[in-house]
Amino acid sequence: MNVHEYQAKQIFKEYGVPTPRGIVATTPEEAVEAAKELGGNIWVVKAQIHAGGRGLGGGVKLAKSLDEVKQLASEIIGMTLVTHQTGPEGKLVQKVYIEEGADIKDELYLGIVLDRAKEMPVIMASTEGGMEIEKVAEETPEKIIKVAVDPTIGFQGFHGRELVFGLGITDKDEQKKFISFAQKLFAIYMDKDVELIEINPLIKTGSGDFLALDGKMGFDDSALYRHPEIEAMRDISEEDPDEREASQYGLSYVALDGEIGCMVNGAGLAMGTMDAINYMGGTPANFLDVGGKANAETVAKGFEIILKNPKVKAIFVNIFGGIVRCDRIANGILEATKMVDVHVPVIVRLDGTNAPEAAEILKNAKIDNVIAAEDLADGAAKAVKAAKGEL
Amino acid sequence: MSILVNKDTKVIVQGFTGKEGSFHAEQCINYGTNIVGGVTPNKGGQEHLGKPVFNTVKEAVDATDATVSMIFVPPAFVADAVMEAADAGIELAVIITEGAPVKDMMYAKMYATKKGMKTIGPNCPGIITAEECKIGIMPGMIFKKGNVGLISKSGTLTYEASNQVVKEGLGITTAVGIGGDPIIGLSYKQLLPMFEADPETEAIVMIGEIGGDLEIQAAAYIKENITKPVIAFIAGQTAPKGKRMGHAGAIVSGSAGTAKEKMEALEAAGVHVVVSPADIGKKVAEVLKK
Structure with missing residues (x-):
């Protein structure tokens, strides 16, 4: 689960990570009130969406008067912001964050993620703040300092020293401030079951203070049950409604741009099914894992979600029954055809536990557009043909 | 064995x-x-x-x-x-x-x-030594005894692969589902030498997916240490970047962890890589009959 910049900064503040002062607003009037409350004569109006690259997309603007705050806020709220992370369809901006202006001397980068090879968190820092960090990693990897922290000992002084010497911070007072900054950020990472925390840019001000000018955070979904305060920050409007609906039924769904809807049990086989369709010259319309708890209701729901996509010309149901019994899936398919208007051909391949019973159920049902497949290759081939109208 | x-x-x-x-x-x-x-x-x-x-x-x-x-x-x-x-x-x-x-x-x-x-594991189907010992949730009947070792991040792809191998008239020594989480226990690199040392195992199937670099580490290990033929499939060639595909660990972050880079690394290490998961069994049979 991801949160907005203003929410990440709330968490930063709780832990004493220095950030500029700011207030969130949902209307231009609120934006002006926020600017008045913050005081000063320069403000930044920042679009709040779950995607990076907001500045380049025109979602972050500087205002030098209250009138300008109002004007910029009215432009940004309600705009569809397109960045390299939103996809071409962009995202609707519903909130802006009004922040006091900052005196930027240097722009740095600081992030913490899980290092999957080392199996511990790694702090990443760079002097190349404000740039896309993936680009820095690709072009000048030597400019990213990586410090892995064994969680059983936690953030120690030496971790901090590796960071400041790596970044070339020589002033002792600044070193102390930066180390304290990184240490607090690490505490957030561990306490809140964070998956990714990124500050880009982290700025050094003219007076040698470090401030989190941006804040991006993602959390481990499996650990949200023990963080109700984070769960409360969920912004449903930022999530794909179909993916969300699917997850409420225990299904894992990701929309793609192709023509063949897929319903599969198991994430690996679901990806493999997409690959098999691609290999046969077709295009998958989605990833859908019905999981280990599939029953008639969830399968029917799966059909409903797949069929919402008008591009779908055929559906390939590929089930290898281990925990999920094939007869259950077969009953789900039958029920689905009663609940939803399945107007496209459905290729069904059921193998594994109770496969013969499942075949019997489907055969006895005699539904025209349900076509049985023998195996994965046969199913993928038939689905591709069906999508082309050749079956 | x-x-x-x-x-x-x-x-x-x-x-x-x-x-x-x-x-x-x-x-x-x-x-x-x-x-x-x-x-x-x-x-x-x-x-x-x-x-x-x-x-x-x-x-x-x-x-x-x-x-x-x-x-x-x-x-x-x-x-x-x-x-x-x-x-x-x-x-x-x-x-x-x-x-x-x-x-x-x-x-x-x-x-x-x-x-x-x-x-x-976690988040895995477990381990099975065909016709001897099943510790997990896999349907036991599809694992017939034979001479192919199997290592997989995915549960149902393990069943799929075993089923295909058995249909070719071959069978499985031991199959290990290692799970698709970001942090897992035994991985390819620890299991490959066990299969290499097992006299009954004549070929090894490894099934990977997008995310992380365990398959890349495996490729480097295979090149230096494994003499038995390895057949591999990597799931998620058609998965979009930045999207989590069911498994917590199955995500391409930035440009790292793609199926393409894993397939290339494995091919360079002499592994028989199949593009479609429907071809795993056929490839195993082809390699073993050589």
């Missing part, structure tokens, strides 16, 4: 009396697995599925000499269960549970390593 487990392996079940634990423990017993008991706190002294129930893993190990534990406890209690098993001297913990917090597994695996306990 086989790797890690066989018909003599003594297995206990943590989360023995729960719904999932009961269902699958019974299936394992029916398969022939030597399940010697189980652990459910506050149910010690009872009998379940004809086997004794203990309050703690320590008691279970003392009474039964079990060396392997199959773990079915709910996600919030997985780390505790794994560490309890390690503390009690269990040699291998097979963690079936899906949805354990990553941080919990980070600590649990560190402690297991410190205690010398191997782990498989």
Whole structure:
């Protein structure tokens, strides 16, 4: 689960990570009130969406008067912001964050993620703040300092020293401030079951203070049950409604741009099914894992979600029954055809536990557009043909 | 022969009396697995599925000499269960549970390593030595005995691959589902040498997916150390970047962890890489008949 910049900064503040002062607003009037409350004569109006690259997309603007705050806020709220992370369809901006202006001397980068090879968190820092960090990693990897922290000992002084010497911070007072900054950020990472925390840019001000000018955070979904305060920050409007609906039924769904809807049990086989369709010259319309708890209701729901996509010309149901019994899936398919208007051909391949019973159920049902497949290759081939109208 | 487990392996079940634990423990017993008991706190002294129930893993190990534990406890209690098993001297913990917090597994695996306990999973189908010992949730009937070793991040792709291999008239020595979480126990790099050393295994199938770099590490290891033929499939060639595909670890971050880079690394290491998962069995047969 991801949160907005203003929410990440709330968490930063709780832990004493220095950030500029700011207030969130949902209307231009609120934006002006926020600017008045913050005081000063320069403000930044920042679009709040779950995607990076907001500045380049025109979602972050500087205002030098209250009138300008109002004007910029009215432009940004309600705009569809397109960045390299939103996809071409962009995202609707519903909130802006009004922040006091900052005196930027240097722009740095600081992030913490899980290092999957080392199996511990790694702090990443760079002097190349404000740039896309993936680009820095690709072009000048030597400019990213990586410090892995064994969680059983936690953030120690030496971790901090590796960071400041790596970044070339020589002033002792600044070193102390930066180390304290990184240490607090690490505490957030561990306490809140964070998956990714990124500050880009982290700025050094003219007076040698470090401030989190941006804040991006993602959390481990499996650990949200023990963080109700984070769960409360969920912004449903930022999530794909179909993916969300699917997850409420225990299904894992990701929309793609192709023509063949897929319903599969198991994430690996679901990806493999997409690959098999691609290999046969077709295009998958989605990833859908019905999981280990599939029953008639969830399968029917799966059909409903797949069929919402008008591009779908055929559906390939590929089930290898281990925990999920094939007869259950077969009953789900039958029920689905009663609940939803399945107007496209459905290729069904059921193998594994109770496969013969499942075949019997489907055969006895005699539904025209349900076509049985023998195996994965046969199913993928038939689905591709069906999508082309050749079956 | 086989790797890690066989018909003599003594297995206990943590989360023995729960719904999932009961269902699958019974299936394992029916398969022939030597399940010697189980652990459910506050149910010690009872009998379940004809086997004794203990309050703690320590008691279970003392009474039964079990060396392997199959773990079915709910996600919030997985780390505790794994560490309890390690503390009690269990040699291998097979963690079936899906949805354990990553941080919990980070600590649990560190402690297991410190205690010398191997782990498989979490979020995996388990391990099966064909026609001898099934420790997990896979449908046992599709794993016929043979000479192919199998390592996979995905449960259902393991079944798919085994089914294809069996249809070719071949079979499986041991199949290990290593799981698709960001932090997992035994991986390709630790399992490959076990299959290399197993006299019955003549070929190894490895199934990977997008995310992380375990397959890349495996490629480097294979190039230097593995003489038996390896057949590989990487799932997620058509997966979009930045999207999590079901498994917590199956995500392409930036440009790292793509199927393409993994397939290229494996090919460069002399591995027989198939593009479609429907071709795994055929490729194994082709390689072994050469």
